[in-house]
Amino acid sequence: MNLEKLKDKSILLFGKSRAFSSDEFQSQIKFHKISIETKFDENVKVVIDGRMMTPYEQNKSYELYKNNKELEFVSIDIFEKELAKYIDENTLLMSLKLSHNKQRLKSFIQNTMLSDEFFLKLIKMYSWIKEDFFENDDNRDVSAAFISRFYENIERNHNVQYATTGFVHLVSQTNDQQLLKAIYMLEPLKYHLKIKMAIALKCETNMQELLFKEKEPKILEALSLNKNLNANFVTEFLKDETLGINVARNIELSENIFKLCKNYKFALALNETLTFKMQEELFNLNDDEVCYALSSNHCIDEKILKKLFQSTNEKIKSSIYENKATPVEILELAYKNNQNYAEIAKNENTPIEILYQLQLDSKYERSVKTNATFGRHIQQENIGWQV
Numbered sequence: 001m002n003l004e005k006l007k008d009k010s011i012l013l014f015g016k017s018r019a020f021s022s023d024e025f026q027s028q029i030k031f032h033k034i035s036i037e038t039k040f041d042e043n044v045k046v047v048i049d050g051r052m053m054t055p056y057e058q059n060k061s062y063e064l065y066k067n068n069k070e071l072e073f074v075s076i077d078i079f080e081k082e083l084a085k086y087i088d089e090n091t092l093l094m095s096l097k098l099s100h101n102k103q104r105l106k107s108f109i110q111n112t113m114l115s116d117e118f119f120l121k122l123i124k125m126y127s128w129i130k131e132d133f134f135e136n137d138d139n140r141d142v143s144a145a146f147i148s149r150f151y152e153n154i155e156r157n158h159n160v161q162y163a164t165t166g167f168v169h170l171v172s173q174t175n176d177q178q179l180l181k182a183i184y185m186l187e188p189l190k191y192h193l194k195i196k197m198a199i200a201l202k203c204e205t206n207m208q209e210l211l212f213k214e215k216e217p218k219i220l221e222a223l224s225l226n227k228n229l230n231a232n233f234v235t236e237f238l239k240d241e242t243l244g245i246n247v248a249r250n251i252e253l254s255e256n257i258f259k260l261c262k263n264y265k266f267a268l269a270l271n272e273t274l275t276f277k278m279q280e281e282l283f284n285l286n287d288d289e290v291c292y293a294l295s296s297n298h299c300i301d302e303k304i305l306k307k308l309f310q311s312t313n314e315k316i317k318s319s320i321y322e323n324k325a326t327p328v329e330i331l332e333l334a335y336k337n338n339q340n341y342a343e344i345a346k347n348e349n350t351p352i353e354i355l356y357q358l359q360l361d362s363k364y365e366r367s368v369k370t371n372a373t374f375g376r377h378i379q380q381e382n383i384g385w386q387v
Contacts, residue, residue: 003032003082010035010043012064014057015050019080021107028083040064050076084113089121096125106138110145119149120182128187133164139188143167146186150179164192171198181207197222205230227252227273234260253278269293279304288313295319302327324348348373 013036017025029036037044040060049061065073096105108114109122126142133143140162147166148154152173160166167183174180180203189195193216200211200222208230211219223229224237224246234257237243248264251257253273261268268274269282270293279301282290288311294300295308295316300323309320309330320326321334321343331350334340344350345358345367352373359368368374 003034003086006032006034006045008033009045010037010041011046011048012037012040012044013048013050014061015053015076017080018051018076019111019113020083021104024104024107024111025080025083028087032083032086044071046072046074046079048074048076048079081113084111087114089118093121093125096122102127102138106142109142112149116149120178123182124185131188132191133167133186133188134162135188150174164195167192167195168198171195171202175202177204177207184210193218201226204228208233221246225250231257238263265290266293270297272297272299274299276301276304283307288316292316292319296323298323298325300325306330318343322346342367346371352377 011029011034016022020028026036035043040047047061047064053061061073064071092108096108105122105125109119109126114122123142123146128139128142129136131139134140143166144161147161147170148158150170150173151157151160151166154161160169171180171183180199183189183195184199184203184207196211196214196216196219199207200219203211203226208223208226211223212233220237220243223233224243227250229237229247229251234247234251237247238260244261245264245267248261248267249270251261251271251273253261253268253271253275258268258274258278265282265285265287266289268278269290274282274297279294279297282294283304291308291311292313292315294304296319300308302325305320305323305325305327308316311317318340321331321340324347326347326349328349328351331344331347331354334344335354341358341361341364344354345364348371350358350371350373355368355371355374355377358364359374
């Protein structure tokens with residue numbers, strides 16, 4: 001498809017445009033010096049099958065396709081994608097800024113043929129008139145365009161584009177810091193603390209600074225759970241017990257941060273980024289509570305876990321039997337004692353043969369059937385059980 005070749009020529013459009021509004025489509029066509037016809041004549045070089053074609057138009061398009069081999073037939077999606085390539089973004093942004101034409105701006109925001117990068121520039125220009133995402137028709141349309149553009153598998157959950165939860169899902173789905181910042185900068189976000197908290201869990205340095213300055217306790221708590229928390233905030237958060245525990249348990253550990261967090265040894269022992277050296281140092285404290293936390297850590301090193309297994313503390317033993325990091329040989333040994341059944345029924349690393357046996361006992365049936373490993377096995381084997 002080459003628009004340059006259509007200069008001073010005609011196209012025949014059946015139906016309507018899709019990504020571009022009707023007026024904008026006409027404007028773009030005019031810019032390229034192309035004429036739009038509603039009836040076929042010798043000047044027509046391309047036939048466009050648009051959306052909402054009538055039965056008559058569908059029949060006519062098929063007739064032309066069958067009898068006019070020299071004609072080019074193009075779908076509206078392909079044609080509009082080609083039109084979008086020729087848009088001068090800077091010129092358009094200036095035009096929109098000077099005209100204050102909100103409806104034209106909205107039509108471009110809803111245009112799926114434009115790049116994500118350009119969309120985010122357009123969204124900055126939109127005025128929400130101090131109302132919420134879905135409080136008026138224009139805001140609703142713009143919010144829906146935003147969510148549907150970035151939401152993963154929107155076709156499976158298309159109604160989410162008309163709900164505030166759509167923005168929450170977007171944040172949970174993405175690691176794109178540019179997108180997270182764009183959501184944070186949306187004016188209606190001031191009404192939605194939960195979305196800010198979701199952003200705080202995933203954002204990196206620059207965004208963390210913006211959120212920290214808000215001094216909102218719930219946002220600070222969410223930031224303290226961010227595994228990539230900037231080192232500048234670690235010392236500050238460690239002054240508060242609740243925030244300090246969150247940091248020690250969740251942050252990506254370095255040697256320096258590990259040392260800073262030593263006042264929260266139990267929480268540190270639960271951190272899944274502990275190196276072997278760090279795990280060994282915590283184990284050597286000979287503190288039952290710290291060892292219990294280590295025994296619950298899903299990323300515990302097997303050597304440390306086997307040392308923990310020598311403990312006479314039944315609480316630690318039970319935790320080991322429930323930990324999916326526990327080697328199969330330990331779980332098989334645990335199966336010889338029915339007092340351990342409740343823990344190994346939950347463990348995803350328990351051999352499937354043992355799970356089959358445990359599910360026969362009503363006391364452990366529910367635990368087995370909610371065990372992810374057992375569920376996957378049933379699905380793969382297509383046995384037909386209801387898990």
